[in-house]
Amino acid sequence: MSVCLQRDIIALCPFVQFCWGPAWKRFSTQNNLSDATKERVEDIHTLVNAAIKWSIKAQHVCWDLSSVGFLSVVTMLSKKEKKLIKEIWERLTPVAEDIGSDALLRMFASYPGTKTYFSHLDISPGSAHLYSHGKKIVLAIAEGAKDISQLTVTLAPLQTLHAYQLRIDPTNFKLLSHCMLVTLACYLGEEFTPVAHAAIDKYLSAFAAVLSEKYR
Amino acid sequence: MVKWTEEERCIIRGVWEKVDIDEVGAQLWARALIVYPWIERYFGSFGDTFTTTAILNNPKLAALGKIVLAALDTAVKNMDNVKGAYASLSRVHYEKIKVDPEHFRLLAECITISIACKLKAELSPQVQSTWQKFLSAVVDSMRSQYK
Numbered sequence: 001m002s003v004c005l006q007r008d009i010i011a012l013c014p015f016v017q018f019c020w021g022p023a024w025k026r027f028s029t030q031n032n033l034s035d036a037t038k039e040r041v042e043d044i045h046t047l048v049n050a051a052i053k054w055s056i057k058a059q060h061v062c063w064d065l066s067s068v069g070f071l072s073v074v075t076m077l078s079k080k081e082k083k084l085i086k087e088i089w090e091r092l093t094p095v096a097e098d099i100g101s102d103a104l105l106r107m108f109a110s111y112p113g114t115k116t117y118f119s120h121l122d123i124s125p126g127s128a129h130l131y132s133h134g135k136k137i138v139l140a141i142a143e144g145a146k147d148i149s150q151l152t153v154t155l156a157p158l159q160t161l162h163a164y165q166l167r168i169d170p171t172n173f174k175l176l177s178h179c180m181l182v183t184l185a186c187y188l189g190e191e192f193t194p195v196a197h198a199a200i201d202k203y204l205s206a207f208a209a210v211l212s213e214k215y216r
Numbered sequence: 217m218v219k220w221t222e223e224e225r226c227i228i229r230g231v232w233e234k235v236d237i238d239e240v241g242a243q244l245w246a247r248a249l250i251v252y253p254w255i256e257r258y259f260g261s262f263g264d265t266f267t268t269t270a271i272l273n274n275p276k277l278a279a280l281g282k283i284v285l286a287a288l289d290t291a292v293k294n295m296d297n298v299k300g301a302y303a304s305l306s307r308v309h310y311e312k313i314k315v316d317p318e319h320f321r322l323l324a325e326c327i328t329i330s331i332a333c334k335l336k337a338e339l340s341p342q343v344q345s346t347w348q349k350f351l352s353a354v355v356d357s358m359r360s361q362y363k
Contacts, residue, residue, distance in 0.1 A: 102341070109345040125341075178325060182344060185332035192333050194243070194250040195268060201251055 039079070077206075081199040082148050088184075088196065089142040096142070099183055100134020106179035114172055137176075144207055151210050163214035170215065173208035180204060218353045220295055227346040231331065232292045234338070240330050241282035246272045248326045255319055284323070291354050298357040306361035317359040324351040 028038055077085070092099050105125055107114050121129040144154050152159075162168060181201060185192045220228075249256060249271050256265055262277060264270035271277065287305065294301040309315045328348060332339045339347070 106341040106344055109341040110348050181329055182332045182339070185329045186336045186339055189333050189336055192329075194247040194272070197247060197329060198251040 077148060077199065077202055081195075081202070084196060084199050085148065085203045086145045088188075088200065089138075089145040092138060092184075092187075093142050095187075096138035097131045097135040099180075099187065100136070100138040101130045102134070102186075103137070103176065103180040103183040104130060104134050106182055107176050110179065111172075111175045114175060117166070117168055117172070141180075141204070141207060145203065148203065148206070151206060152213070155207070155210050159211060159214045162211050167215075170208065170212040173211065177201070177204040177208060217297070217299070218295075218349075224346050224349070225295060227343055228292060228295065228350045231335070231339070231343060231347050232289070234335055235285070235331060236334075237282055237285040237289065240327075240334065241285040242278040243272075244281035244284060244323075244326060244330055245277040246274070246281075247330060248323055249277070251326065252319075252322050255322065258313060258315065285327075288327070288354065291350075291357070295350070295353075298353050299360050302354070302357040303361060306358050309358060310362045317355075317362055320355045320358045324348075324355050327351065 027033075028041075033041075104123065108118075108123060115123065118133075121127075121133060123130050123133075140155075140158060144151050147154070181197065181204070184200065185197075188196075249259070249265060250268055259265050259277070262274060265274060265277070287302075290301055291298045309320075328344065328351065331347070332344075
Protein backbone atom coordinates (compact mmCIF):
# COMPACT_ATOMS: atom_id res chain seq x y z
CA MET A 1 0.00 0.00 0.00
CA SER A 2 1.34 3.42 -0.86
CA VAL A 3 2.74 5.60 1.89
CA CYS A 4 0.35 8.37 0.78
CA LEU A 5 -2.71 6.23 1.29
CA GLN A 6 -1.52 5.12 4.70
CA ARG A 7 -0.85 8.75 5.63
CA ASP A 8 -4.36 9.70 4.56
CA ILE A 9 -5.89 6.95 6.64
CA ILE A 10 -3.84 7.89 9.71
CA ALA A 11 -4.96 11.49 9.17
CA LEU A 12 -8.49 10.27 9.83
CA CYS A 13 -7.53 9.23 13.35
CA PRO A 14 -8.32 12.59 14.96
CA PHE A 15 -11.79 12.26 13.41
CA VAL A 16 -12.10 8.83 14.97
CA GLN A 17 -10.95 10.14 18.37
CA PHE A 18 -13.25 13.15 18.03
CA CYS A 19 -16.26 10.97 17.40
CA TRP A 20 -15.92 9.11 20.63
CA GLY A 21 -14.56 11.70 22.99
CA PRO A 22 -16.19 14.39 25.11
CA ALA A 23 -15.53 16.88 22.26
CA TRP A 24 -17.96 14.97 20.05
CA LYS A 25 -20.62 14.94 22.76
CA ARG A 26 -20.28 18.71 23.20
CA PHE A 27 -20.28 19.29 19.45
CA SER A 28 -23.37 17.16 18.82
CA THR A 29 -25.28 18.76 21.72
CA GLN A 30 -24.29 22.36 20.93
CA ASN A 31 -25.19 21.92 17.28
CA ASN A 32 -28.38 20.07 18.06
CA LEU A 33 -27.57 17.21 15.77
CA SER A 34 -30.50 14.95 15.05
CA ASP A 35 -30.32 11.29 16.09
CA ALA A 36 -30.23 10.32 12.43
CA THR A 37 -27.21 12.54 11.81
CA LYS A 38 -25.40 11.27 14.90
CA GLU A 39 -26.04 7.70 13.77
CA ARG A 40 -24.67 8.41 10.31
CA VAL A 41 -21.52 9.90 11.81
CA GLU A 42 -21.13 6.89 14.05
CA ASP A 43 -21.58 4.57 11.05
CA ILE A 44 -18.85 6.51 9.24
CA HIS A 45 -16.74 6.11 12.36
CA THR A 46 -17.21 2.34 12.16
CA LEU A 47 -16.13 2.38 8.51
CA VAL A 48 -13.09 4.51 9.31
CA ASN A 49 -12.11 2.09 12.06
CA ALA A 50 -12.34 -0.75 9.54
CA ALA A 51 -10.13 1.27 7.15
CA ILE A 52 -7.59 1.86 9.90
CA LYS A 53 -7.56 -1.86 10.71
CA TRP A 54 -7.06 -2.59 6.99
CA SER A 55 -4.16 -0.15 6.73
CA ILE A 56 -2.49 -1.66 9.76
CA LYS A 57 -2.96 -5.15 8.39
CA ALA A 58 -1.66 -4.25 4.94
CA GLN A 59 1.53 -3.00 6.49
CA HIS A 60 1.80 -5.98 8.85
CA VAL A 61 2.52 -3.46 11.52
CA CYS A 62 1.93 -4.25 15.13
CA TRP A 63 0.54 -1.18 16.87
CA ASP A 64 1.16 -0.97 20.57
CA LEU A 65 -2.28 -0.31 22.00
CA SER A 66 -1.02 1.89 24.79
CA SER A 67 1.13 4.16 22.67
CA VAL A 68 -1.36 4.62 19.85
CA GLY A 69 -4.32 6.02 21.71
CA PHE A 70 -6.73 6.08 18.80
CA LEU A 71 -6.88 2.27 18.71
CA SER A 72 -8.62 2.30 22.06
CA VAL A 73 -11.73 3.69 20.35
CA VAL A 74 -11.99 0.44 18.42
CA THR A 75 -12.70 -1.41 21.62
CA MET A 76 -15.26 1.00 23.03
CA LEU A 77 -18.93 0.15 22.93
CA SER A 78 -20.84 1.74 20.08
CA LYS A 79 -24.31 3.18 20.56
CA LYS A 80 -25.79 0.14 18.83
CA GLU A 81 -23.94 -2.18 21.16
CA LYS A 82 -25.03 -0.27 24.27
CA LYS A 83 -28.64 -0.42 23.07
CA LEU A 84 -28.36 -4.16 22.38
CA ILE A 85 -26.80 -4.79 25.80
CA LYS A 86 -29.48 -2.74 27.57
CA GLU A 87 -32.27 -4.59 25.73
CA ILE A 88 -30.87 -8.02 26.45
CA TRP A 89 -30.40 -7.39 30.19
CA GLU A 90 -33.87 -5.84 30.41
CA ARG A 91 -35.26 -9.08 29.01
CA LEU A 92 -33.29 -11.09 31.54
CA THR A 93 -34.39 -9.06 34.59
CA PRO A 94 -37.66 -10.99 35.13
CA VAL A 95 -35.69 -14.27 35.10
CA ALA A 96 -32.74 -12.91 37.05
CA GLU A 97 -32.89 -15.75 39.60
CA ASP A 98 -32.73 -18.46 36.94
CA ILE A 99 -29.98 -16.81 34.91
CA GLY A 100 -27.88 -15.91 37.94
CA SER A 101 -28.13 -19.27 39.66
CA ASP A 102 -27.42 -21.09 36.38
CA ALA A 103 -24.26 -19.04 35.76
CA LEU A 104 -23.07 -19.61 39.32
CA LEU A 105 -23.70 -23.37 39.11
CA ARG A 106 -21.75 -23.55 35.86
CA MET A 107 -18.88 -21.65 37.46
CA PHE A 108 -18.79 -23.92 40.54
CA ALA A 109 -18.89 -27.03 38.32
CA SER A 110 -16.17 -25.93 35.89
CA TYR A 111 -13.97 -23.97 38.29
CA PRO A 112 -14.24 -25.56 41.74
CA GLY A 113 -11.74 -23.05 43.18
CA THR A 114 -14.45 -20.39 42.99
CA LYS A 115 -16.45 -22.25 45.64
CA THR A 116 -13.93 -21.11 48.25
CA TYR A 117 -15.64 -17.70 48.33
CA PHE A 118 -19.00 -19.18 49.22
CA SER A 119 -18.42 -21.26 52.33
CA HIS A 120 -20.98 -19.12 54.17
CA LEU A 121 -23.77 -20.02 51.73
CA ASP A 122 -25.60 -23.15 50.65
CA ILE A 123 -24.68 -23.30 46.97
CA SER A 124 -26.21 -26.66 46.14
CA PRO A 125 -28.43 -26.73 43.03
CA GLY A 126 -31.87 -25.30 43.76
CA SER A 127 -30.95 -23.76 47.11
CA ALA A 128 -32.57 -20.50 48.18
CA HIS A 129 -29.12 -18.94 48.72
CA LEU A 130 -28.07 -19.77 45.18
CA TYR A 131 -31.20 -18.18 43.68
CA SER A 132 -31.01 -15.05 45.80
CA HIS A 133 -27.29 -14.55 45.19
CA GLY A 134 -27.66 -15.22 41.47
CA LYS A 135 -30.52 -12.74 41.34
CA LYS A 136 -28.41 -10.05 43.05
CA ILE A 137 -25.62 -10.46 40.51
CA VAL A 138 -27.88 -10.35 37.45
CA LEU A 139 -29.81 -7.34 38.75
CA ALA A 140 -26.53 -5.48 39.36
CA ILE A 141 -25.37 -6.25 35.81
CA ALA A 142 -28.77 -5.17 34.44
CA GLU A 143 -28.66 -1.96 36.46
CA GLY A 144 -25.24 -1.11 35.03
CA ALA A 145 -26.50 -1.84 31.52
CA LYS A 146 -29.18 0.88 31.78
CA ASP A 147 -26.50 3.56 31.46
CA ILE A 148 -23.09 2.10 30.71
CA SER A 149 -21.44 5.53 30.60
CA GLN A 150 -22.22 5.87 34.33
CA LEU A 151 -20.86 2.45 35.30
CA THR A 152 -18.32 3.81 37.79
CA VAL A 153 -21.03 5.77 39.59
CA THR A 154 -23.56 2.91 39.56
CA LEU A 155 -21.01 0.41 40.84
CA ALA A 156 -19.38 2.60 43.52
CA PRO A 157 -20.93 0.75 46.49
CA LEU A 158 -20.15 -2.64 44.93
CA GLN A 159 -16.58 -1.53 44.26
CA THR A 160 -16.10 -0.85 47.95
CA LEU A 161 -17.75 -4.14 48.92
CA HIS A 162 -15.55 -6.21 46.62
CA ALA A 163 -12.31 -4.37 47.42
CA TYR A 164 -12.52 -4.19 51.19
CA GLN A 165 -14.89 -6.92 52.27
CA LEU A 166 -15.27 -9.72 49.73
CA ARG A 167 -11.79 -9.42 48.21
CA ILE A 168 -12.57 -11.84 45.42
CA ASP A 169 -9.49 -12.25 43.23
CA PRO A 170 -10.30 -10.43 39.97
CA THR A 171 -9.27 -13.43 37.84
CA ASN A 172 -12.49 -15.03 39.04
CA PHE A 173 -14.58 -12.33 37.39
CA LYS A 174 -13.42 -13.69 34.01
CA LEU A 175 -14.56 -17.18 35.00
CA LEU A 176 -18.03 -15.97 36.01
CA SER A 177 -18.24 -13.84 32.84
CA HIS A 178 -17.51 -16.88 30.69
CA CYS A 179 -20.15 -18.93 32.49
CA MET A 180 -22.60 -16.04 32.20
CA LEU A 181 -22.01 -16.08 28.42
CA VAL A 182 -22.67 -19.83 28.29
CA THR A 183 -25.88 -19.33 30.31
CA LEU A 184 -27.00 -16.62 27.90
CA ALA A 185 -26.15 -18.83 24.91
CA CYS A 186 -28.25 -21.64 26.38
CA TYR A 187 -31.11 -19.27 27.20
CA LEU A 188 -31.13 -17.21 24.00
CA GLY A 189 -30.02 -19.91 21.54
CA GLU A 190 -29.62 -18.56 18.00
CA GLU A 191 -30.45 -15.06 19.22
CA PHE A 192 -27.07 -15.05 20.95
CA THR A 193 -25.45 -13.96 17.72
CA PRO A 194 -21.70 -13.29 17.41
CA VAL A 195 -22.46 -9.54 17.57
CA ALA A 196 -24.49 -9.93 20.78
CA HIS A 197 -21.79 -12.22 22.20
CA ALA A 198 -19.06 -9.66 21.45
CA ALA A 199 -21.05 -6.76 22.92
CA ILE A 200 -21.89 -8.59 26.14
CA ASP A 201 -18.37 -9.95 26.52
CA LYS A 202 -17.02 -6.39 26.25
CA TYR A 203 -19.61 -5.13 28.71
CA LEU A 204 -18.87 -7.84 31.26
CA SER A 205 -15.12 -7.14 30.91
CA ALA A 206 -15.78 -3.45 31.54
CA PHE A 207 -18.04 -4.32 34.49
CA ALA A 208 -15.36 -6.54 36.02
CA ALA A 209 -12.68 -3.91 35.46
CA VAL A 210 -14.77 -1.22 37.21
CA LEU A 211 -15.56 -3.62 40.05
CA SER A 212 -11.86 -4.20 40.73
CA GLU A 213 -10.83 -0.53 40.44
CA LYS A 214 -10.54 -0.01 44.20
CA TYR A 215 -8.48 -3.14 44.86
CA ARG A 216 -5.19 -1.25 44.81
CA MET B 217 -2.01 -37.94 29.89
CA VAL B 218 -5.56 -37.15 30.91
CA LYS B 219 -7.56 -39.94 32.51
CA TRP B 220 -11.20 -40.17 31.59
CA THR B 221 -13.92 -41.97 33.54
CA GLU B 222 -16.53 -43.94 31.61
CA GLU B 223 -19.08 -41.32 32.53
CA GLU B 224 -16.91 -38.50 31.15
CA ARG B 225 -16.32 -40.34 27.88
CA CYS B 226 -20.05 -40.84 27.58
CA ILE B 227 -20.75 -37.16 28.22
CA ILE B 228 -18.14 -35.93 25.73
CA ARG B 229 -19.32 -38.28 22.99
CA GLY B 230 -22.91 -37.36 23.82
CA VAL B 231 -22.20 -33.68 23.25
CA TRP B 232 -20.18 -34.30 20.10
CA GLU B 233 -22.88 -36.52 18.54
CA LYS B 234 -25.27 -33.58 18.65
CA VAL B 235 -22.89 -31.19 16.87
CA ASP B 236 -23.50 -30.72 13.15
CA ILE B 237 -19.93 -30.04 12.00
CA ASP B 238 -21.06 -28.25 8.83
CA GLU B 239 -23.54 -26.00 10.62
CA VAL B 240 -21.47 -25.11 13.68
CA GLY B 241 -18.19 -25.07 11.75
CA ALA B 242 -19.46 -22.56 9.21
CA GLN B 243 -20.05 -19.90 11.86
CA LEU B 244 -17.25 -20.73 14.29
CA TRP B 245 -14.56 -18.38 12.98
CA ALA B 246 -17.08 -15.63 12.39
CA ARG B 247 -17.89 -15.72 16.09
CA ALA B 248 -14.21 -15.83 17.08
CA LEU B 249 -13.25 -12.91 14.83
CA ILE B 250 -16.21 -10.78 15.88
CA VAL B 251 -15.61 -11.39 19.59
CA TYR B 252 -11.79 -11.29 19.45
CA PRO B 253 -10.97 -9.13 16.42
CA TRP B 254 -7.22 -9.17 17.08
CA ILE B 255 -6.93 -12.78 15.88
CA GLU B 256 -7.41 -11.32 12.41
CA ARG B 257 -3.61 -11.32 12.30
CA TYR B 258 -3.66 -14.87 10.97
CA PHE B 259 -6.13 -14.20 8.20
CA GLY B 260 -4.19 -12.04 5.78
CA SER B 261 -4.96 -14.31 2.84
CA PHE B 262 -8.64 -14.73 3.65
CA GLY B 263 -9.93 -11.71 1.77
CA ASP B 264 -12.34 -9.29 3.39
CA THR B 265 -12.44 -9.75 7.16
CA PHE B 266 -12.89 -6.12 8.19
CA THR B 267 -16.59 -5.74 8.79
CA THR B 268 -19.11 -7.93 10.56
CA THR B 269 -21.00 -8.58 7.32
CA ALA B 270 -17.84 -9.59 5.48
CA ILE B 271 -16.78 -11.89 8.32
CA LEU B 272 -20.19 -13.57 8.50
CA ASN B 273 -20.17 -14.25 4.75
CA ASN B 274 -16.54 -15.18 4.21
CA PRO B 275 -16.41 -18.63 2.56
CA LYS B 276 -12.76 -19.27 3.53
CA LEU B 277 -13.60 -18.75 7.21
CA ALA B 278 -16.57 -21.11 6.90
CA ALA B 279 -14.38 -23.76 5.28
CA LEU B 280 -11.71 -23.41 7.97
CA GLY B 281 -14.34 -23.81 10.68
CA LYS B 282 -15.34 -27.17 9.26
CA ILE B 283 -11.67 -28.24 9.10
CA VAL B 284 -11.19 -27.32 12.76
CA LEU B 285 -14.24 -29.32 13.84
CA ALA B 286 -13.14 -32.28 11.72
CA ALA B 287 -9.86 -32.17 13.66
CA LEU B 288 -11.84 -32.02 16.91
CA ASP B 289 -13.61 -35.18 15.78
CA THR B 290 -10.16 -36.84 15.69
CA ALA B 291 -9.61 -35.71 19.27
CA VAL B 292 -12.94 -37.19 20.39
CA LYS B 293 -11.98 -40.49 18.74
CA ASN B 294 -8.50 -40.41 20.37
CA MET B 295 -9.38 -39.12 23.80
CA ASP B 296 -6.69 -41.20 25.49
CA ASN B 297 -3.89 -39.77 23.42
CA VAL B 298 -4.90 -36.36 22.08
CA LYS B 299 -1.30 -35.21 22.54
CA GLY B 300 -0.04 -37.88 20.17
CA ALA B 301 -2.85 -37.32 17.71
CA TYR B 302 -2.17 -33.56 17.65
CA ALA B 303 1.64 -33.50 17.72
CA SER B 304 2.10 -32.56 14.07
CA LEU B 305 -0.83 -30.09 14.17
CA SER B 306 0.78 -28.41 17.16
CA ARG B 307 4.12 -28.18 15.36
CA VAL B 308 2.54 -26.63 12.27
CA HIS B 309 0.66 -24.05 14.33
CA TYR B 310 3.84 -23.16 16.19
CA GLU B 311 6.44 -23.20 13.43
CA LYS B 312 4.50 -22.26 10.31
CA ILE B 313 1.34 -20.38 11.27
CA LYS B 314 2.90 -18.96 14.45
CA VAL B 315 -0.27 -18.94 16.51
CA ASP B 316 -0.26 -17.43 20.01
CA PRO B 317 -1.26 -20.44 22.17
CA GLU B 318 -3.64 -18.21 24.14
CA HIS B 319 -5.76 -18.14 20.99
CA PHE B 320 -6.39 -21.89 21.19
CA ARG B 321 -8.12 -21.15 24.48
CA LEU B 322 -10.15 -18.32 22.95
CA LEU B 323 -11.30 -20.55 20.08
CA ALA B 324 -12.18 -23.30 22.57
CA GLU B 325 -14.43 -20.83 24.41
CA CYS B 326 -16.14 -19.93 21.14
CA ILE B 327 -16.66 -23.62 20.38
CA THR B 328 -18.33 -24.13 23.77
CA ILE B 329 -20.57 -21.10 23.29
CA SER B 330 -21.53 -22.11 19.72
CA ILE B 331 -22.47 -25.55 21.03
CA ALA B 332 -24.40 -23.95 23.90
CA CYS B 333 -26.50 -21.98 21.37
CA LYS B 334 -27.49 -25.26 19.74
CA LEU B 335 -27.79 -27.59 22.71
CA LYS B 336 -29.25 -25.05 25.13
CA ALA B 337 -30.40 -26.70 28.38
CA GLU B 338 -28.84 -30.01 27.32
CA LEU B 339 -25.50 -28.39 28.03
CA SER B 340 -26.08 -28.55 31.78
CA PRO B 341 -23.43 -27.25 34.22
CA GLN B 342 -22.02 -30.78 34.68
CA VAL B 343 -21.95 -31.49 30.96
CA GLN B 344 -20.30 -28.10 30.31
CA SER B 345 -17.68 -28.84 32.95
CA THR B 346 -16.79 -32.22 31.40
CA TRP B 347 -16.83 -30.80 27.87
CA GLN B 348 -14.51 -27.98 28.96
CA LYS B 349 -12.17 -30.50 30.59
CA PHE B 350 -11.98 -32.22 27.20
CA LEU B 351 -11.34 -28.93 25.36
CA SER B 352 -8.59 -28.05 27.89
CA ALA B 353 -6.90 -31.33 27.02
CA VAL B 354 -7.20 -30.43 23.34
CA VAL B 355 -5.78 -26.94 23.97
CA ASP B 356 -2.89 -28.42 25.98
CA SER B 357 -2.16 -30.81 23.12
CA MET B 358 -2.10 -27.91 20.66
CA ARG B 359 0.42 -26.19 22.95
CA SER B 360 2.54 -29.32 23.45
CA GLN B 361 5.04 -28.68 20.65
CA TYR B 362 5.67 -25.05 21.62
CA LYS B 363 9.27 -25.20 22.81
